[in-house]
Amino acid sequence: MKTIVVLGGGYAGLRAARQIASAKTHQRIILINKNTYHYEATQLHQVAAGTLEPSDITFDIKSVAPKGVEVIIDEVQRIDRDQHQVLLSQQEPVSYDYLVNALGFESETFGIEGAQENSLPLVDINTAVAARQHLEQTLARYQTSKDEQDLSIVVCGAGFTSIEYLGELVYRMPKLAKQYKFPLEKVKISCIEAADSILPMFERGLADWATNYLRKKGVEFHTSTPITSIRPGQVVSNDQVFSGHTVIWTTGVRGSEVISASGYPAKRNRVVVQEDLTVEGHPEEFLIGDVSAVPDPQSGRLYPTTAQISIAQANCAAANIAARLAGQPSQKFTFKSVGTVCSLGPFSGVAQIEIMGQMKLKGLAVGVVKQFTNYRTVLELADCKAMLASR
CATH class of the missing domain: 3.50.50.100 (FAD/NAD(P)-binding domain)
Structure with a gap:
């Protein structure tokens, strides 16, 4: 049995965990998030202005996690990419065979x-x-x-x-x-x-x-x-x-500080990924959401980091992990806004x-x-x- 670890319970991470579970690959799936809740990042401005309360844009991650997904509430310190381990703030390191890194953004x-x-x-x-x-x-x-x-x-x-x-x-x-x-x-x-x-x-x-x-x-x-x-x-x-x-x-925002702490080649803590959303030299690592940089094949410019593209990336990463487990080729990420x-x-x-x-x-x-x-x-x-x- 392989272990698939998903980092971050935001738009990309939570969707990826759900899609991997729904593929019924019968692998161990672990979702790691520093908060007990998911929050709708696209509505933070409403909380800041006072038109919504925090409870209006949050829900408990464990209560909505798909059946078969283990949830660990802890903060990621860094990723030991050579040893295939995620180092946490409070708990023992978590080993993985496949990693979906969706750790989100920080202020720039x-x-x-x-x-x-x-x-x-x-x-x-x-x-x-x-x-x-x-x-x-x-x-x-x-x-x-x-x-x-x-x-x-x-x-x-x-x-x-x-x-x-x-x-x-x-x-x-x-x-x-x-x-x-x-x-x-x-x-x-x-x-x-x-x-x-x-x-x-x-x-x-x-x-x-x-x-x-x-x-x-x-x-x-x-x-x-x-x-x-x-x-x-x-x-x-x-x-x-x-x-x-x-x-x-x-x-503006930048990707999680865990990116630089883990030695990824990045700009503003965003890593340019390959066509299937993996990292060059590490086919077991998928980077999605705000920590990834995906070039638009038509314009050559990087896609903006939005909830819409994060969810699309999560779907692609989950499908590619399922394909790998089945011995099939992965697919290219495509996006249409x-x-x-x-x-x-x-x-x-x-x-x-x-x-x-x-x-x-x-x-x-x-x-x-x-x-x-x-x-x-x-x-x-x-x-x-x-x-x-x-x-």
């Missing part, structure tokens, strides 16, 4: 001075809750401080997470103003971005609509403005300073849907599409009845 500071110390990232449940608590405490403080910097929020980066967070923030701000008794008209929200535009993954008309929507809600965009340092309460771009007592860091949806609060957004041609949506209809997308992702990962019972 790009070496910018003060970014780690003086800003709030959104990369997991704990950081999202910390950002929400800081925001609400700072806004509430204005009633006694009368310091307008308490009402000033600076969001670093204008990527997907940034824009969705801004959408939730402007939606909730009137309720926060009423709750904490601060003047809504004095709130200042700034978004600082090094690129010359936002949401490049959308066609220009939709990206402009999203920008204008947020501008009308009070967001000030500063594009072509690279961040050079962050001081306490200040975001610096060369000779420009943007002040605010809440600084949110959403400029079904579209992109960006929410701007619970009841608005923009979307490009790639089904039977391209549909372009904006406004209220996107809220419904986004909810359907989130629900569909959950169905891809776990048994719905078990998931609901775990909440």
Whole structure:
């Protein structure tokens, strides 16, 4: 009997474990995750803004793990690739015959001075809750401080997470103003971005609509403005300073630090994988999700790391392990996006849907599409009845 170890209980890891189990290869399957729960990473911005609670986007991993999958709750320290062992923080090393590495992402500071110390990232449940608590405490403080910097929020980066967070923030701000008794008209929200535009993954008309929507809600965009340092309460771009007592860091992510600790050849802790998602020289290792870098055969550029592509990678890796066990050749990973949806609060957004041609949506209809997308992702990962019972 072979041992198949899956690292990480995120979109990629949980889906891979489920698919390997469903193939009924009758091997030992172990899923290792540092938390007892899976969280919907695409909804962290809602927890950070306070429109959802952590319990709304989490479910217990053990309760939804497929029959026959052992679950170990521990933190991976590194992988001994020569000895085929996963070294853990609290328990004895776990040996494997096949490894599916889906350890996910961490915040990327790009070496910018003060970014780690003086800003709030959104990369997991704990950081999202910390950002929400800081925001609400700072806004509430204005009633006694009368310091307008308490009402000033600076969001670093204008990527997907940034824009969705801004959408939730402007939606909730009137309720926060009423709750904490601060003047809504004095709130200042700034978004600082090094690129010359936002949401490049959308066609220009939709990206402009999203920008204008947020501008009308009070967001000030500063594009072509690279961040050079962050001081306490200040975001610096060369000779420009943007002040605010809440600084949110959403400029980008990198793969898990376990990648560098384990000696993988990588850039930003993402490893370029082969066509079947294995690592060169290690056919027993599959890297999927945020720790992998997969070139698009048509453009040559790397695919973006999204839940959609992570689930597709998990399906491919699971199928290839089953093929190997059966003495059959593995298949190449292929991917066709079904579209992109960006929410701007619970009841608005923009979307490009790639089904039977391209549909372009904006406004209220996107809220419904986004909810359907989130629900569909959950169905891809776990048994719905078990998931609901775990909440």
